[in-house]
Amino acid sequence: MTDSAEHRSGFACFVGRPNVGKSTLMNALVGEKVAIMSSRPQTTRRAIRGILNREDSQIVIVDTPGLHRPRTLLGERLNDLVRETFAEVDVIGFCLPANEKIGPGDQWIARELSEARAPVVAIVTKVDTVPRDKLAEHLLAVQQLGEWSDIVPVSSVKDIQVDVVWDVLVQHLPEGPPLYPEGEVTDEPEEIRIAELIREAALEGVRDELPHSIAVVIEEMIEPGEETSRREILEIRAHLFVERDSQKGIIIGKGGSRLKEVGATAREGIQRLLGRKVFLDLHVKVAKEWQRDPKQLGRLGF
Ligand SMILES: Nc1nc2c(ncn2[C@@H]2O[C@H](COP(=O)(O)OP(=O)(O)OP(=O)(O)O)[C@@H](O)[C@H]2O)c(=O)[nH]1
Ligand SMILES: [Mg+2]
Secondary structure, eight states: OOOGGGOEEEEEEEEOSTTSSHHHHHHHHHTSOOSOOOSSSOOOOSOEEEEEEETTEEEEEEEOOOOOOOOSHHHHHHHHHHHHHHHHOSEEEEEEETTSOOOHHHHHHHHHHTTOSSOEEEEEEOGGGSOHHHHHHHHHHHHHHSOOSEEEEOBTTTTBSHHHHHHHHHTTSOBOOOSSOTTOOBOOOHHHHHHHHHHHHHHTTOOTTHHHHOEEEEEEEEOTTSTTOOSSSEEEEEEEEESSHHHHHHHHOGGGHHHHHHHHHHHHHHHHHHTSOEEEEEEEEEOTTGGGOHHHHHHTTO
């Protein structure tokens, strides 16, 4: 950094329909898995901050839950969260996937964004999935959808133009010193990141409504040597909630086989995150219709 007055810092957020690749793009920019990702819609349920550091700039990216027509109280709360977020940031990245036609969902979001105070950059995601001529057509359609300060095509998976997204977002940030200490990649508490890794492992391979019904709460983290410790390594006790008894069976699987797989996958991710070995103790519980119940939503952290 030559002149500290030229350092830029501020907040950006990604919005868009569920499953368009917002979290994958944030992780690609940060260079670490800050937000969980899955092929199921509505994977993200929180406004998750990823922190990007360069010598001349710091962008705090807020990854938001996909915007959709809400069918439950949880859905309404998530949409409110997104609106609050985009009212507070310096620049908004509106994510639209290259491999899907612009639909009523995108038009609805575009209308919402036309009220936003911050400039909006249209980010066309997943460009690796379409041929060039198709992409050109799509970019034109995106251009006609609203007023954008830029349009950036990107592929997070193939690392095409990810750095351009950074450059474009930074232009809209005010001058100022870093907001977070260098080296920090997120301000998400460790316990929440662990719970999210468990939820991510549970999401893949389940169908229909089940992904939406899953919630994870960390009950206890017991260090070896603590009074209640029964292990030589860190023990993590977590509850995996579903909404119905029938779902409990699906998650657990025949003879506990699926739950075992979920546990093994989650443990791998947690060990990578913490850089140490852990013992993961997973219990499946039923919280009846928690997505619609204000009291239970509160207990699960929404
Ligand atoms: N081919 C390809 N797939 C991608 C790309 N980016 C994301 N995906 C896939 O798209 C799916 C959804 O990605 P997410 O990042 O979880 O999407 P999201 O917009 O955060 O979804 P919600 O949190 O549910 O709103 C995952 O299966 C990703 O692997 C990309 O650049 N190319
Ligand atoms: Mg997401």
